Amino acid sequence: MVLKFYASQFVAAGNGIVALALAEKQAAFEFVPIDMAAGEHKTEEYIAMNPFGQVPVINDDGFAIYESRAICRYLDERFAGKGATLVPKGMKERAVVEQAISVESMAFAPPLAKVVMELVFKVHRGLAPDQALADEGMKEISDILEVFEVILAKHRYLAGDNFTLADLVHYAYAPMLAENGVDIMTVKERPNVARWWNELMSRPTWVKLKAGGMKSTL
Ligand SMILES: N[C@@H](CCC(=O)N[C@@H](CS)C(=O)NCC(=O)O)C(=O)O
Structure with a gap:
Protein backbone atom coordinates (compact mmCIF):
# COMPACT_ATOMS: atom_id res chain seq x y z
CA MET A 1 0.00 0.00 0.00
CA VAL A 87 -11.01 18.11 11.17
CA PRO A 88 -12.73 17.41 14.49
CA LYS A 89 -15.29 14.62 14.70
CA GLY A 90 -17.94 16.55 16.67
CA MET A 91 -20.70 17.89 14.43
CA LYS A 92 -20.60 21.46 15.73
CA GLU A 93 -16.79 21.66 16.00
CA ARG A 94 -16.53 20.35 12.43
CA ALA A 95 -19.10 22.88 11.21
CA VAL A 96 -17.02 25.73 12.66
CA VAL A 97 -13.90 24.39 10.90
CA GLU A 98 -15.78 24.06 7.59
CA GLN A 99 -17.16 27.58 8.04
CA ALA A 100 -13.62 28.99 8.33
CA ILE A 101 -12.42 26.93 5.35
CA SER A 102 -15.28 28.35 3.26
CA VAL A 103 -14.23 31.88 4.20
CA GLU A 104 -10.66 31.04 3.18
CA SER A 105 -11.55 29.53 -0.20
CA MET A 106 -14.38 31.89 -1.14
CA ALA A 107 -13.18 35.22 0.31
CA PHE A 108 -9.52 35.12 1.37
CA ALA A 109 -7.87 33.11 -1.42
CA PRO A 110 -9.20 35.08 -4.45
CA PRO A 111 -7.77 38.52 -3.52
CA LEU A 112 -4.63 36.82 -2.20
CA ALA A 113 -4.14 35.13 -5.57
CA LYS A 114 -4.50 38.54 -7.23
CA VAL A 115 -1.85 40.12 -4.98
CA VAL A 116 0.53 37.17 -5.32
CA MET A 117 0.18 37.28 -9.11
CA GLU A 118 0.96 41.02 -9.24
CA LEU A 119 3.56 41.41 -6.49
CA VAL A 120 5.28 38.02 -6.51
CA PHE A 121 4.93 36.05 -9.75
CA LYS A 122 5.07 39.01 -12.14
CA VAL A 123 7.97 40.61 -10.28
CA HIS A 124 9.90 37.31 -10.36
CA ARG A 125 9.34 37.14 -14.12
CA GLY A 126 10.60 40.71 -14.56
CA LEU A 127 7.14 41.99 -15.50
CA ALA A 128 5.61 45.24 -14.24
CA PRO A 129 2.88 44.64 -11.64
CA ASP A 130 -0.53 46.23 -12.06
CA GLN A 131 -0.39 48.34 -8.89
CA ALA A 132 -4.12 49.19 -8.99
CA LEU A 133 -5.02 45.48 -9.01
CA ALA A 134 -2.52 44.77 -6.23
CA ASP A 135 -3.90 47.65 -4.10
CA GLU A 136 -7.46 46.43 -4.64
CA GLY A 137 -6.43 42.92 -3.54
CA MET A 138 -4.59 44.26 -0.48
CA LYS A 139 -7.69 46.22 0.57
CA GLU A 140 -9.89 43.12 0.20
CA ILE A 141 -7.43 41.04 2.25
CA SER A 142 -7.26 43.75 4.95
CA ASP A 143 -11.05 43.83 5.21
CA ILE A 144 -11.08 40.06 5.87
CA LEU A 145 -8.20 40.29 8.34
CA GLU A 146 -10.19 42.91 10.28
CA VAL A 147 -12.83 40.22 10.86
CA PHE A 148 -10.14 37.64 11.68
CA GLU A 149 -8.91 40.09 14.33
CA VAL A 150 -12.31 39.90 16.07
CA ILE A 151 -12.42 36.09 15.77
CA LEU A 152 -8.84 35.64 16.97
CA ALA A 153 -9.45 37.90 19.98
CA LYS A 154 -11.83 35.18 21.20
CA HIS A 155 -9.70 32.10 20.62
CA ARG A 156 -6.17 31.04 19.77
CA TYR A 157 -6.89 29.65 16.29
CA LEU A 158 -9.50 30.40 13.64
CA ALA A 159 -11.91 27.64 14.64
CA GLY A 160 -11.26 27.44 18.37
CA ASP A 161 -8.32 26.76 20.66
CA ASN A 162 -6.89 23.90 18.58
CA PHE A 163 -4.94 24.04 15.33
CA THR A 164 -7.16 22.64 12.56
CA LEU A 165 -7.52 22.49 8.80
CA ALA A 166 -9.10 25.97 9.07
CA ASP A 167 -5.64 27.31 9.96
CA LEU A 168 -3.69 24.95 7.73
CA VAL A 169 -5.34 26.11 4.48
CA HIS A 170 -3.94 29.61 5.10
CA TYR A 171 -0.39 28.35 4.47
CA ALA A 172 -1.10 28.11 0.74
CA TYR A 173 -0.30 31.62 -0.46
CA ALA A 174 -0.09 34.02 2.48
CA PRO A 175 3.50 33.05 3.47
CA MET A 176 4.64 34.23 0.02
CA LEU A 177 3.72 37.80 0.93
CA ALA A 178 6.24 38.28 3.74
CA GLU A 179 8.78 36.16 1.83
CA ASN A 180 8.55 38.83 -0.87
CA GLY A 181 8.52 41.89 1.37
CA VAL A 182 4.76 42.45 1.59
CA ASP A 183 3.66 42.75 5.21
CA ILE A 184 -0.06 42.42 5.80
CA MET A 185 -0.31 39.42 8.14
CA THR A 186 1.60 40.87 11.11
CA VAL A 187 0.78 44.59 11.18
CA LYS A 188 0.57 46.07 14.69
CA GLU A 189 -2.99 47.33 14.12
CA ARG A 190 -4.16 43.68 14.20
CA PRO A 191 -2.33 42.19 17.19
CA ASN A 192 -4.37 38.98 17.36
CA VAL A 193 -3.91 38.24 13.67
CA ALA A 194 -0.18 38.91 14.10
CA ARG A 195 0.01 36.58 17.10
CA TRP A 196 -1.86 33.83 15.19
CA TRP A 197 0.22 34.26 12.05
CA ASN A 198 3.55 34.31 13.92
CA GLU A 199 2.48 31.12 15.67
CA LEU A 200 1.60 29.48 12.35
CA MET A 201 4.89 30.56 10.77
CA SER A 202 6.89 29.11 13.67
CA ARG A 203 4.95 25.84 13.87
CA PRO A 204 7.66 23.12 13.95
CA THR A 205 6.15 21.05 11.10
N1 LIG B 1 -7.50 24.43 -6.57
C1 LIG B 1 -6.33 23.62 -6.89
C2 LIG B 1 -5.34 24.51 -7.61
C3 LIG B 1 -4.22 23.73 -8.22
C4 LIG B 1 -3.31 24.63 -9.03
O1 LIG B 1 -3.68 25.75 -9.43
N2 LIG B 1 -2.11 24.12 -9.30
C5 LIG B 1 -1.18 24.86 -10.09
C6 LIG B 1 0.18 24.95 -9.39
S1 LIG B 1 0.07 25.79 -7.85
C7 LIG B 1 -0.94 24.13 -11.39
O2 LIG B 1 -0.82 22.92 -11.42
N3 LIG B 1 -0.84 24.88 -12.49
C8 LIG B 1 -0.55 24.35 -13.77
C9 LIG B 1 -1.70 24.42 -14.72
O3 LIG B 1 -2.79 24.88 -14.34
O4 LIG B 1 -1.50 24.04 -15.87
C10 LIG B 1 -5.75 23.03 -5.59
O5 LIG B 1 -5.92 23.64 -4.53
O6 LIG B 1 -5.17 21.94 -5.63
Missing part, protein backbone atom coordinates in the same frame (compact mmCIF):
# COMPACT_ATOMS: atom_id res chain seq x y z
CA VAL A 2 1.93 3.02 -1.25
CA LEU A 3 0.69 6.57 -0.95
CA LYS A 4 2.29 8.72 -3.65
CA PHE A 5 2.38 12.50 -3.47
CA TYR A 6 2.76 14.27 -6.84
CA ALA A 7 3.74 17.91 -6.55
CA SER A 8 6.26 20.51 -7.61
CA GLN A 9 9.34 20.89 -5.42
CA PHE A 10 8.15 24.24 -4.01
CA VAL A 11 6.66 24.25 -0.53
CA ALA A 12 3.91 26.67 -1.51
CA ALA A 13 0.31 26.87 -2.74
CA GLY A 14 -1.69 23.61 -2.79
CA ASN A 15 1.55 21.61 -2.84
CA GLY A 16 2.58 23.28 0.41
CA ILE A 17 -0.63 22.62 2.30
CA VAL A 18 -0.75 18.96 1.28
CA ALA A 19 2.89 18.56 2.33
CA LEU A 20 2.05 20.21 5.64
CA ALA A 21 -1.01 17.98 6.14
CA LEU A 22 1.18 14.90 5.49
CA ALA A 23 3.69 16.18 8.05
CA GLU A 24 0.97 16.96 10.59
CA LYS A 25 -0.43 13.43 10.14
CA GLN A 26 3.08 11.91 10.40
CA ALA A 27 2.25 10.04 7.22
CA ALA A 28 4.66 7.88 5.27
CA PHE A 29 4.55 8.68 1.55
CA GLU A 30 6.54 8.51 -1.64
CA PHE A 31 7.22 11.95 -3.07
CA VAL A 32 6.99 12.13 -6.87
CA PRO A 33 8.39 15.50 -8.01
CA ILE A 34 6.59 16.92 -11.04
CA ASP A 35 8.70 19.01 -13.41
CA MET A 36 6.10 21.51 -14.55
CA ALA A 37 8.50 23.27 -16.92
CA ALA A 38 8.82 19.93 -18.73
CA GLY A 39 5.02 19.52 -18.78
CA GLU A 40 4.98 16.42 -16.60
CA HIS A 41 1.56 17.48 -15.26
CA LYS A 42 0.10 17.30 -18.78
CA THR A 43 1.05 13.75 -19.72
CA GLU A 44 -1.66 11.20 -20.47
CA GLU A 45 -0.72 9.25 -17.34
CA TYR A 46 -0.96 12.36 -15.13
CA ILE A 47 -4.24 13.59 -16.71
CA ALA A 48 -5.71 10.18 -15.88
CA MET A 49 -5.21 11.10 -12.20
CA ASN A 50 -6.21 14.77 -12.50
CA PRO A 51 -8.14 15.77 -15.64
CA PHE A 52 -7.30 19.44 -14.90
CA GLY A 53 -3.59 18.64 -15.29
CA GLN A 54 -2.59 20.40 -12.09
CA VAL A 55 -0.53 19.66 -8.99
CA PRO A 56 -0.92 18.44 -6.30
CA VAL A 57 -2.33 14.91 -6.57
CA ILE A 58 -2.10 11.99 -4.22
CA ASN A 59 -2.45 8.42 -5.34
CA ASP A 60 -3.26 6.06 -2.50
CA ASP A 61 -2.63 2.59 -3.84
CA GLY A 62 -4.55 3.35 -7.05
CA PHE A 63 -7.06 5.81 -5.61
CA ALA A 64 -6.13 9.22 -7.05
CA ILE A 65 -7.48 12.48 -5.71
CA TYR A 66 -6.77 16.12 -6.55
CA GLU A 67 -7.69 19.57 -5.10
CA SER A 68 -5.49 20.38 -2.14
CA ARG A 69 -8.25 21.02 0.43
CA ALA A 70 -10.03 17.77 -0.52
CA ILE A 71 -6.71 15.92 -0.27
CA CYS A 72 -6.11 17.32 3.23
CA ARG A 73 -9.55 16.15 4.39
CA TYR A 74 -8.85 12.70 2.95
CA LEU A 75 -5.46 12.50 4.66
CA ASP A 76 -6.99 13.44 7.99
CA GLU A 77 -9.32 10.43 7.78
CA ARG A 78 -6.79 8.16 6.11
CA PHE A 79 -4.36 8.73 8.99
CA ALA A 80 -6.99 9.05 11.70
CA GLY A 81 -5.51 8.72 15.16
CA LYS A 82 -2.04 9.77 13.97
CA GLY A 83 -0.57 13.24 14.48
CA ALA A 84 -2.81 16.30 14.68
CA THR A 85 -6.57 16.04 14.21
CA LEU A 86 -7.23 18.46 11.38
CA TRP A 206 6.12 24.14 8.86
CA VAL A 207 9.63 25.30 9.80
CA LYS A 208 10.99 21.79 9.10
CA LEU A 209 9.14 21.57 5.78
CA LYS A 210 10.38 24.97 4.61
CA ALA A 211 13.94 24.07 5.56
CA GLY A 212 14.01 20.50 4.26
CA GLY A 213 11.46 20.44 1.41
CA MET A 214 9.00 17.65 0.57
CA LYS A 215 10.80 14.78 2.19
CA SER A 216 9.99 11.24 1.17
CA THR A 217 9.53 9.07 4.20
CA LEU A 218 8.80 5.68 2.74
Whole structure:
Protein backbone atom coordinates (compact mmCIF):
# COMPACT_ATOMS: atom_id res chain seq x y z
CA MET A 1 0.00 0.00 0.00
CA VAL A 2 1.93 3.02 -1.25
CA LEU A 3 0.69 6.57 -0.95
CA LYS A 4 2.29 8.72 -3.65
CA PHE A 5 2.38 12.50 -3.47
CA TYR A 6 2.76 14.27 -6.84
CA ALA A 7 3.74 17.91 -6.55
CA SER A 8 6.26 20.51 -7.61
CA GLN A 9 9.34 20.89 -5.42
CA PHE A 10 8.15 24.24 -4.01
CA VAL A 11 6.66 24.25 -0.53
CA ALA A 12 3.91 26.67 -1.51
CA ALA A 13 0.31 26.87 -2.74
CA GLY A 14 -1.69 23.61 -2.79
CA ASN A 15 1.55 21.61 -2.84
CA GLY A 16 2.58 23.28 0.41
CA ILE A 17 -0.63 22.62 2.30
CA VAL A 18 -0.75 18.96 1.28
CA ALA A 19 2.89 18.56 2.33
CA LEU A 20 2.05 20.21 5.64
CA ALA A 21 -1.01 17.98 6.14
CA LEU A 22 1.18 14.90 5.49
CA ALA A 23 3.69 16.18 8.05
CA GLU A 24 0.97 16.96 10.59
CA LYS A 25 -0.43 13.43 10.14
CA GLN A 26 3.08 11.91 10.40
CA ALA A 27 2.25 10.04 7.22
CA ALA A 28 4.66 7.88 5.27
CA PHE A 29 4.55 8.68 1.55
CA GLU A 30 6.54 8.51 -1.64
CA PHE A 31 7.22 11.95 -3.07
CA VAL A 32 6.99 12.13 -6.87
CA PRO A 33 8.39 15.50 -8.01
CA ILE A 34 6.59 16.92 -11.04
CA ASP A 35 8.70 19.01 -13.41
CA MET A 36 6.10 21.51 -14.55
CA ALA A 37 8.50 23.27 -16.92
CA ALA A 38 8.82 19.93 -18.73
CA GLY A 39 5.02 19.52 -18.78
CA GLU A 40 4.98 16.42 -16.60
CA HIS A 41 1.56 17.48 -15.26
CA LYS A 42 0.10 17.30 -18.78
CA THR A 43 1.05 13.75 -19.72
CA GLU A 44 -1.66 11.20 -20.47
CA GLU A 45 -0.72 9.25 -17.34
CA TYR A 46 -0.96 12.36 -15.13
CA ILE A 47 -4.24 13.59 -16.71
CA ALA A 48 -5.71 10.18 -15.88
CA MET A 49 -5.21 11.10 -12.20
CA ASN A 50 -6.21 14.77 -12.50
CA PRO A 51 -8.14 15.77 -15.64
CA PHE A 52 -7.30 19.44 -14.90
CA GLY A 53 -3.59 18.64 -15.29
CA GLN A 54 -2.59 20.40 -12.09
CA VAL A 55 -0.53 19.66 -8.99
CA PRO A 56 -0.92 18.44 -6.30
CA VAL A 57 -2.33 14.91 -6.57
CA ILE A 58 -2.10 11.99 -4.22
CA ASN A 59 -2.45 8.42 -5.34
CA ASP A 60 -3.26 6.06 -2.50
CA ASP A 61 -2.63 2.59 -3.84
CA GLY A 62 -4.55 3.35 -7.05
CA PHE A 63 -7.06 5.81 -5.61
CA ALA A 64 -6.13 9.22 -7.05
CA ILE A 65 -7.48 12.48 -5.71
CA TYR A 66 -6.77 16.12 -6.55
CA GLU A 67 -7.69 19.57 -5.10
CA SER A 68 -5.49 20.38 -2.14
CA ARG A 69 -8.25 21.02 0.43
CA ALA A 70 -10.03 17.77 -0.52
CA ILE A 71 -6.71 15.92 -0.27
CA CYS A 72 -6.11 17.32 3.23
CA ARG A 73 -9.55 16.15 4.39
CA TYR A 74 -8.85 12.70 2.95
CA LEU A 75 -5.46 12.50 4.66
CA ASP A 76 -6.99 13.44 7.99
CA GLU A 77 -9.32 10.43 7.78
CA ARG A 78 -6.79 8.16 6.11
CA PHE A 79 -4.36 8.73 8.99
CA ALA A 80 -6.99 9.05 11.70
CA GLY A 81 -5.51 8.72 15.16
CA LYS A 82 -2.04 9.77 13.97
CA GLY A 83 -0.57 13.24 14.48
CA ALA A 84 -2.81 16.30 14.68
CA THR A 85 -6.57 16.04 14.21
CA LEU A 86 -7.23 18.46 11.38
CA VAL A 87 -11.01 18.11 11.17
CA PRO A 88 -12.73 17.41 14.49
CA LYS A 89 -15.29 14.62 14.70
CA GLY A 90 -17.94 16.55 16.67
CA MET A 91 -20.70 17.89 14.43
CA LYS A 92 -20.60 21.46 15.73
CA GLU A 93 -16.79 21.66 16.00
CA ARG A 94 -16.53 20.35 12.43
CA ALA A 95 -19.10 22.88 11.21
CA VAL A 96 -17.02 25.73 12.66
CA VAL A 97 -13.90 24.39 10.90
CA GLU A 98 -15.78 24.06 7.59
CA GLN A 99 -17.16 27.58 8.04
CA ALA A 100 -13.62 28.99 8.33
CA ILE A 101 -12.42 26.93 5.35
CA SER A 102 -15.28 28.35 3.26
CA VAL A 103 -14.23 31.88 4.20
CA GLU A 104 -10.66 31.04 3.18
CA SER A 105 -11.55 29.53 -0.20
CA MET A 106 -14.38 31.89 -1.14
CA ALA A 107 -13.18 35.22 0.31
CA PHE A 108 -9.52 35.12 1.37
CA ALA A 109 -7.87 33.11 -1.42
CA PRO A 110 -9.20 35.08 -4.45
CA PRO A 111 -7.77 38.52 -3.52
CA LEU A 112 -4.63 36.82 -2.20
CA ALA A 113 -4.14 35.13 -5.57
CA LYS A 114 -4.50 38.54 -7.23
CA VAL A 115 -1.85 40.12 -4.98
CA VAL A 116 0.53 37.17 -5.32
CA MET A 117 0.18 37.28 -9.11
CA GLU A 118 0.96 41.02 -9.24
CA LEU A 119 3.56 41.41 -6.49
CA VAL A 120 5.28 38.02 -6.51
CA PHE A 121 4.93 36.05 -9.75
CA LYS A 122 5.07 39.01 -12.14
CA VAL A 123 7.97 40.61 -10.28
CA HIS A 124 9.90 37.31 -10.36
CA ARG A 125 9.34 37.14 -14.12
CA GLY A 126 10.60 40.71 -14.56
CA LEU A 127 7.14 41.99 -15.50
CA ALA A 128 5.61 45.24 -14.24
CA PRO A 129 2.88 44.64 -11.64
CA ASP A 130 -0.53 46.23 -12.06
CA GLN A 131 -0.39 48.34 -8.89
CA ALA A 132 -4.12 49.19 -8.99
CA LEU A 133 -5.02 45.48 -9.01
CA ALA A 134 -2.52 44.77 -6.23
CA ASP A 135 -3.90 47.65 -4.10
CA GLU A 136 -7.46 46.43 -4.64
CA GLY A 137 -6.43 42.92 -3.54
CA MET A 138 -4.59 44.26 -0.48
CA LYS A 139 -7.69 46.22 0.57
CA GLU A 140 -9.89 43.12 0.20
CA ILE A 141 -7.43 41.04 2.25
CA SER A 142 -7.26 43.75 4.95
CA ASP A 143 -11.05 43.83 5.21
CA ILE A 144 -11.08 40.06 5.87
CA LEU A 145 -8.20 40.29 8.34
CA GLU A 146 -10.19 42.91 10.28
CA VAL A 147 -12.83 40.22 10.86
CA PHE A 148 -10.14 37.64 11.68
CA GLU A 149 -8.91 40.09 14.33
CA VAL A 150 -12.31 39.90 16.07
CA ILE A 151 -12.42 36.09 15.77
CA LEU A 152 -8.84 35.64 16.97
CA ALA A 153 -9.45 37.90 19.98
CA LYS A 154 -11.83 35.18 21.20
CA HIS A 155 -9.70 32.10 20.62
CA ARG A 156 -6.17 31.04 19.77
CA TYR A 157 -6.89 29.65 16.29
CA LEU A 158 -9.50 30.40 13.64
CA ALA A 159 -11.91 27.64 14.64
CA GLY A 160 -11.26 27.44 18.37
CA ASP A 161 -8.32 26.76 20.66
CA ASN A 162 -6.89 23.90 18.58
CA PHE A 163 -4.94 24.04 15.33
CA THR A 164 -7.16 22.64 12.56
CA LEU A 165 -7.52 22.49 8.80
CA ALA A 166 -9.10 25.97 9.07
CA ASP A 167 -5.64 27.31 9.96
CA LEU A 168 -3.69 24.95 7.73
CA VAL A 169 -5.34 26.11 4.48
CA HIS A 170 -3.94 29.61 5.10
CA TYR A 171 -0.39 28.35 4.47
CA ALA A 172 -1.10 28.11 0.74
CA TYR A 173 -0.30 31.62 -0.46
CA ALA A 174 -0.09 34.02 2.48
CA PRO A 175 3.50 33.05 3.47
CA MET A 176 4.64 34.23 0.02
CA LEU A 177 3.72 37.80 0.93
CA ALA A 178 6.24 38.28 3.74
CA GLU A 179 8.78 36.16 1.83
CA ASN A 180 8.55 38.83 -0.87
CA GLY A 181 8.52 41.89 1.37
CA VAL A 182 4.76 42.45 1.59
CA ASP A 183 3.66 42.75 5.21
CA ILE A 184 -0.06 42.42 5.80
CA MET A 185 -0.31 39.42 8.14
CA THR A 186 1.60 40.87 11.11
CA VAL A 187 0.78 44.59 11.18
CA LYS A 188 0.57 46.07 14.69
CA GLU A 189 -2.99 47.33 14.12
CA ARG A 190 -4.16 43.68 14.20
CA PRO A 191 -2.33 42.19 17.19
CA ASN A 192 -4.37 38.98 17.36
CA VAL A 193 -3.91 38.24 13.67
CA ALA A 194 -0.18 38.91 14.10
CA ARG A 195 0.01 36.58 17.10
CA TRP A 196 -1.86 33.83 15.19
CA TRP A 197 0.22 34.26 12.05
CA ASN A 198 3.55 34.31 13.92
CA GLU A 199 2.48 31.12 15.67
CA LEU A 200 1.60 29.48 12.35
CA MET A 201 4.89 30.56 10.77
CA SER A 202 6.89 29.11 13.67
CA ARG A 203 4.95 25.84 13.87
CA PRO A 204 7.66 23.12 13.95
CA THR A 205 6.15 21.05 11.10
CA TRP A 206 6.12 24.14 8.86
CA VAL A 207 9.63 25.30 9.80
CA LYS A 208 10.99 21.79 9.10
CA LEU A 209 9.14 21.57 5.78
CA LYS A 210 10.38 24.97 4.61
CA ALA A 211 13.94 24.07 5.56
CA GLY A 212 14.01 20.50 4.26
CA GLY A 213 11.46 20.44 1.41
CA MET A 214 9.00 17.65 0.57
CA LYS A 215 10.80 14.78 2.19
CA SER A 216 9.99 11.24 1.17
CA THR A 217 9.53 9.07 4.20
CA LEU A 218 8.80 5.68 2.74
N1 LIG B 1 -7.50 24.43 -6.57
C1 LIG B 1 -6.33 23.62 -6.89
C2 LIG B 1 -5.34 24.51 -7.61
C3 LIG B 1 -4.22 23.73 -8.22
C4 LIG B 1 -3.31 24.63 -9.03
O1 LIG B 1 -3.68 25.75 -9.43
N2 LIG B 1 -2.11 24.12 -9.30
C5 LIG B 1 -1.18 24.86 -10.09
C6 LIG B 1 0.18 24.95 -9.39
S1 LIG B 1 0.07 25.79 -7.85
C7 LIG B 1 -0.94 24.13 -11.39
O2 LIG B 1 -0.82 22.92 -11.42
N3 LIG B 1 -0.84 24.88 -12.49
C8 LIG B 1 -0.55 24.35 -13.77
C9 LIG B 1 -1.70 24.42 -14.72
O3 LIG B 1 -2.79 24.88 -14.34
O4 LIG B 1 -1.50 24.04 -15.87
C10 LIG B 1 -5.75 23.03 -5.59
O5 LIG B 1 -5.92 23.64 -4.53
O6 LIG B 1 -5.17 21.94 -5.63
